[in-house]
Amino acid sequence: MNSEEAAQIPRRTTRSLASSSASTSNNASSAKVNSLEPLTVNDLLVGGDPISLDELFSNFPGRSSQILEIVSLLGPLNTPMLPLFVYGGASTGKTSIILQLFRHLNRPLVYSSCRTCYNQRILFESILNQLHLHRKSSANGYSNAKRCERPSDFINFLKEALTDAINNLKEKSEKLISGKTMAQGGIGNMIYLVFDNFQLVREWDKSSTLLPFLFNLYDLLKIPEVGLIFISNTSPDTFYSSNMGYVEPIPVYFPDYTDADLRKILSRNQADSKLYSSFLDVALRSFFRVTRQVDELSTAFKPLYEKYCEPLRDKRVFPNGDKDKDMKRKLFSHINPHITSSLNEIFKVSSHPSAEVENSKEANLKVNQRKLERREEIAKLDFHMSTSAKYLLISAFLASRNPATLDASLFDSKGGSDNRKRKRKPSEKVPERKESLEEELLMKGPGSFPLERLLAIFQCIVSVAEDSSDEDKQSGELMSDVLLQLSSLCNAKFIFKGRSCPIEGSVRYRSTVSEDLALKVARSLKFPLSSYLYKRT
Amino acid sequence: MEMKRENHKGKALNLLRSRVCDPKFAFKALYNSPESNYSKLKFMISSSVTEACNNSILLLGPRGSGKISVLELVIRDLLDEYPDSISVIRLSGLLHGDDISAFKEIARQLCMEHQLLFSKSASFDDNSQFMVAMLKECGLAHKTVIFVLDEFDLFAQGKQRLLYSLLDAMQSVTSQAVVVGISCRLDADQLLEKRVRSRFSHRKLLFMPPSMEDSQSLLVHMLTIPVDSSFPRDYAIEFNRKVQNIVEDKRFKETFSNYLNFDSSVKHLLKFLFCAISHMDLKTGFLSLENFKTAFSSINRQPKLECLRNSSILELYILVCMKRLEVKEKSFCNFNSVMKEYKSIHDSFQTSDYYDRNVCLRAFEHLINRELICFADNRGHSLSVEYRPVKLLISSAELNQGLRAYHSCPAILQKLMDREG
Numbered sequence: 027m028n029s030e031e032a033a034q035i036p037r038r039t040t041r042s043l044a045s046s047s048a049s050t051s052n053n054a055s056s057a058k059v060n061s062l063e064p065l066t067v068n069d070l071l072v073g074g075d076p077i078s079l080d081e082l083f084s085n086f087p088g089r090s091s092q093i094l095e096i097v098s099l100l101g102p103l104n105t106p107m108l109p110l111f112v113y114g115g116a117s118t119g120k121t122s123i124i125l126q127l128f129r130h131l132n133r134p135l136v137y138s139s140c141r142t143c144y145n146q147r148i149l150f151e152s153i154l155n156q157l158h159l160h161r162k163s164s165a166n167g168y169s170n171a172k173r174c175e176r177p178s179d180f181i182n183f184l185k186e187a188l189t190d191a192i193n194n195l196k197e198k199s200e201k202l203i204s205g206k207t208m209a210q211g212g213i214g215n216m217i218y219l220v221f222d223n224f225q226l227v228r229e230w231d232k233s234s235t236l237l238p239f240l241f242n243l244y245d246l247l248k249i250p251e252v253g254l255i256f257i258s259n260t261s262p263d264t265f266y267s268s269n270m271g272y273v274e275p276i277p278v279y280f281p282d283y284t285d286a287d288l289r290k291i292l293s294r295n296q297a298d299s300k301l302y303s304s305f306l307d308v309a310l311r312s313f314f315r316v317t318r319q320v321d322e323l324s325t326a327f328k329p330l331y332e333k334y335c336e337p338l339r340d341k342r343v344f345p346n347g348d349k350d351k352d353m354k355r356k357l358f359s360h361i362n363p364h365i366t367s368s369l370n371e372i373f374k375v376s377s378h379p380s381a382e383v384e385n386s387k388e389a390n391l392k393v394n395q396r397k398l399e400r401r402e403e404i405a406k407l408d409f410h411m412s413t414s415a416k417y418l419l420i421s422a423f424l425a426s427r428n429p430a431t432l433d434a435s436l437f438d439s440k441g442g443s444d445n446r447k448r449k450r451k452p453s454e455k456v457p458e459r460k461e462s463l464e465e466e467l468l469m470k471g472p473g474s475f476p477l478e479r480l481l482a483i484f485q486c487i488v489s490v491a492e493d494s495s496d497e498d499k500q501s502g503e504l505m506s507d508v509l510l511q512l513s514s515l516c517n518a519k520f521i522f523k524g525r526s527c528p529i530e531g532s533v534r535y536r537s538t539v540s541e542d543l544a545l546k547v548a549r550s551l552k553f554p555l556s557s558y559l560y561k562r563t
Numbered sequence: 564m565e566m567k568r569e570n571h572k573g574k575a576l577n578l579l580r581s582r583v584c585d586p587k588f589a590f591k592a593l594y595n596s597p598e599s600n601y602s603k604l605k606f607m608i609s610s611s612v613t614e615a616c617n618n619s620i621l622l623l624g625p626r627g628s629g630k631i632s633v634l635e636l637v638i639r640d641l642l643d644e645y646p647d648s649i650s651v652i653r654l655s656g657l658l659h660g661d662d663i664s665a666f667k668e669i670a671r672q673l674c675m676e677h678q679l680l681f682s683k684s685a686s687f688d689d690n691s692q693f694m695v696a697m698l699k700e701c702g703l704a705h706k707t708v709i710f711v712l713d714e715f716d717l718f719a720q721g722k723q724r725l726l727y728s729l730l731d732a733m734q735s736v737t738s739q740a741v742v743v744g745i746s747c748r749l750d751a752d753q754l755l756e757k758r759v760r761s762r763f764s765h766r767k768l769l770f771m772p773p774s775m776e777d778s779q780s781l782l783v784h785m786l787t788i789p790v791d792s793s794f795p796r797d798y799a800i801e802f803n804r805k806v807q808n809i810v811e812d813k814r815f816k817e818t819f820s821n822y823l824n825f826d827s828s829v830k831h832l833l834k835f836l837f838c839a840i841s842h843m844d845l846k847t848g849f850l851s852l853e854n855f856k857t858a859f860s861s862i863n864r865q866p867k868l869e870c871l872r873n874s875s876i877l878e879l880y881i882l883v884c885m886k887r888l889e890v891k892e893k894s895f896c897n898f899n900s901v902m903k904e905y906k907s908i909h910d911s912f913q914t915s916d917y918y919d920r921n922v923c924l925r926a927f928e929h930l931i932n933r934e935l936i937c938f939a940d941n942r943g944h945s946l947s948v949e950y951r952p953v954k955l956l957i958s959s960a961e962l963n964q965g966l967r968a969y970h971s972c973p974a975i976l977q978k979l980m981d982r983e984g
Binding site: 095098099101102104105106107108115116176177178181182235238239242245246250259260261262263264271272273274276277278279281282314315316317318319369470471472536538 | 573576577580581583584585626627631655657658659660664667668671747830831833834837838841842845861862864866867869870872873874875876877916918922925926929932933934946947949950951
């Protein structure tokens with residue numbers, strides 16, 4: 027989508043907002059929101075300027091067959107339809123195509139995503155709110171149109187609300203016809219209920235009855251003016267697990283994009299399309315082997331493309347036009363080493379919050395030698411932690427990694443070098459056993475430990491650290507508020523707190539920190555972590 | 564003139580779509596003979612109405628075989644015949660499986676029917692007493708109450724208090740009620756407790772999916788448009804002739820029997836028709852064989868193979884690694900063991916696709932999202948993804964087929980799979 031259009035198109039979030047807070051997301055509506063006019067049936071439309079089918083095709087490259095299929099299944103105005111089940115992988119355009127298609131068709135729909143409506147009650151109430159054209163506001167104490175928890179209540183309310191809404195629509199379309207406007211200009215008298223992210227319903231409580239209920243909704247309602255559309259990430263066969271049956275809805279499949287489609291999508295919005303396509307020639311082939319999701323690829327390509335353009339911007343060595351091939355080759359040799367390294371970082375980017383990524387990327391651009399920079403990166407932690415929390419984290423890590431029987435030999439009260447020797451002895455003697463232990467660690471993951479063991483280790487390493495650093499801290503300063511620190515580490519999910527063990531009766535903990543992070547933390551404290559790790563030799 | 568012609572085509576499409584979306588149309592055609600379930604059921608219920616007696620019936624049959632539609636047809640006819648002496652209470656096991664909401668819903672519908680004020684806050688006991696009292700009153704007024712219990716097997720879970728009090732109330736002379744249970748479990752009556760079963764009259768009607776010939780004639784019936792004033796005569800005749808031609812085509816018969824082979828229920832057939840009709844070309848305004856073929860291929864999906872086709876090469880590598888581990892009969896498999904296998908493949912074959920652990924972990928998560936693999940147990944939420952045991956949700960035959968169909972699949976993967984094969 028070009029940027030201007032993107033601004034007008036109500037995005038997924040704005041769309042679901044629009045339904046609950048009633049701001050149709052076109053420009054004129056901003057004033058409307060403030061005055062809080064009562065909602066009309068028109069607010070069930072997607073809103074925005076009318077869009078033609080051709081525009082839809084060009085906005086969604088590679089999706090024309092799916093668009094046509096859905097159009098034909100929805101049928102002309104005022105025709106009944108059987109429930110649809112739209113499925114396909116992440117970022118294949120299911121939701122946006124459905125919404126844009128309804129913008130094109132100009133028919134009312136009730137959209138609710140099972141991700142934002144995260145349980146049965148909220149889902150029911152959100153649908154009813156939209157149908158009742160109800161808006162939460164301070165005047166009604168932000169209450170819902172109906173309180174409704176059970177499917178049995180929901181179906182009655184829904185029937186009522188739908189009949190009202192449909193009568194409303196019918197009146198409107200009759201007026202239109204009597205007003206001698208074109209019948210096609212009307213919004214018809216069908217209402218479509220769209221359930222997005224439907225796969226999430228499987229994990230809800232009571233999903234074993236809720237799923238068949240929703241799949242059977244069309245038959246239960248017996249209102250031909252209702253269209254149901256389920257959108258799911260996973261295929262219909264992943265819904266079989268519940269023992270209740272239902273007549274399956276009609277499947278509509280969105281395959282992942284092919285590389286030709288991806289090229290088209292990624293090169294939209296690019297200022298220099300020729301340059302970008304030569305960039306894609308180089309980059310897409312290798313990235314395509316790793317992932318085929320548009321969102322991941324576009325975030326990975328953004329910094330890479332900047333790098334690709336670097337020689338152009340900085341040196342201005344290339345005169346315009348003539349030596350096309352030469353330029354390509356030069357750019358290629360410039361970018362090639364970066365590709366493999368960024369391939370291995372492709373997913374790191376998206377896991378960070380975006381602002382941070384931007385910063386680190388800027389930093390990356392300044393420092394050119396990657397190796398040096400990487401070492402720097404390892405050395406610094408990207409978040410702040412108090413010293414005692416760091417020690418606590420390390421001791422939790424040690425408690426999870428090391429077998430409890432070795433604690434005594436590792437953390438002798440004297441600390442220092444001699445216990446390291448003692449530690450090595452058993453591992454050298456029985457290498458097979460050590461290997462199998464290591465394998466077990468790899469399989470089973472970090473072990474769990476009681477609080478006492480954690481505190482004991484904590485005390486040991488803190489005392490060792492205080493001895494060695496010889497700073498004149500009051501001893502025990504680090505020991506204060508340990509339990510408080512522990513609970514905040516638990517809340518931050520660095521340490522997992524299990525339920526109490528039925529035999530021993532005490533709560534067991536488990537460290538969830540990866541070795542890399544633990545090493546980083548240790549390095550920031552100048553703590554010799556590796557010498558305390560059992561598996562290290 | 565041209566405009567009007569277009570209109571007819573749209574109208575024909577609309578007519579066909581409404582027919583398909585209304586299951587009653589199909590079943591009415593299907594159950595016209597006197598031997599059919601429709602006539603049997605109608606006879607049973609109407610005799611209970613006229614003779615003022617109690618009755619209970621079970622309608623059993625696979626999903627989509629028209630139990631509820633036939634019952635609705637019967638009820639509609641009876642309501643026409645005896646408008647004042649029937650009231651219908653409809654419950655569904657999906658919604659009213661627990662006794663509390665079942666009694667509440669019965670009370671609500673009774674109140675609606677008889678213009679009484681329904682109290683939302685009435686207790687369970689109030690509602691059940693209200694129901695018994697109402698049954699008595701209705702009996703005195705010679706009014707038959709028909710209870711339709713959809714998904715009957717779900718009412719048989721728990722203490723069956725609803726069924727017991729319903730059937731117990733029917734034992735008295737004064738009451739006049741018919742209980743119709745609908746279930747796709749053929750053993751639904753075996754689920755009943757003894758005290759309930761003894762009060763249940765064991766009438767059962769079995770609904771079977773139609774035969775191939777019946778399905779075909781149903782299809783013709785559904786797709787034939789009336790040759791009367793509603794459509795231009797020549798258009799209607801041409802339309803019906805084309806439908807007849809399609810049905811007689813050998814290729815169509817093949818597709819059709821393929822389709823019905825794995826589910827021959829009417830609802831399944833309707834789904835097929837709906838898709839075919841939707842793909843009708845409004846320019847010509849006629850159905851074509853092509854429409855049915857498209858419908859067949861768009862309904863008949865192979866989700867697992869589709870998923871494989873969508874996977875990236877790295878994801879395929881991970882799947883093959885997992886399959887190898889499975890063949891080696893490692894009882895326990897998680898991301899770390901897969902990575903070990905991945906590394907060993909790389910070490911021995913020097914593949915070009917060797918990526919960092921992080922990247923593989925993401926690909927692994929993609930596979931979990933695609934549900935080609937899943938966590939083996941629901942426990943262990945405390946562990947991070949790398950350690951949780953996983954299992955494959957795809958058979959080696961499917962994986963093999965998928966790899967062969969993948970257009971740029973690395974040869975090494977197929978070789979590895981063949982070796983296992």
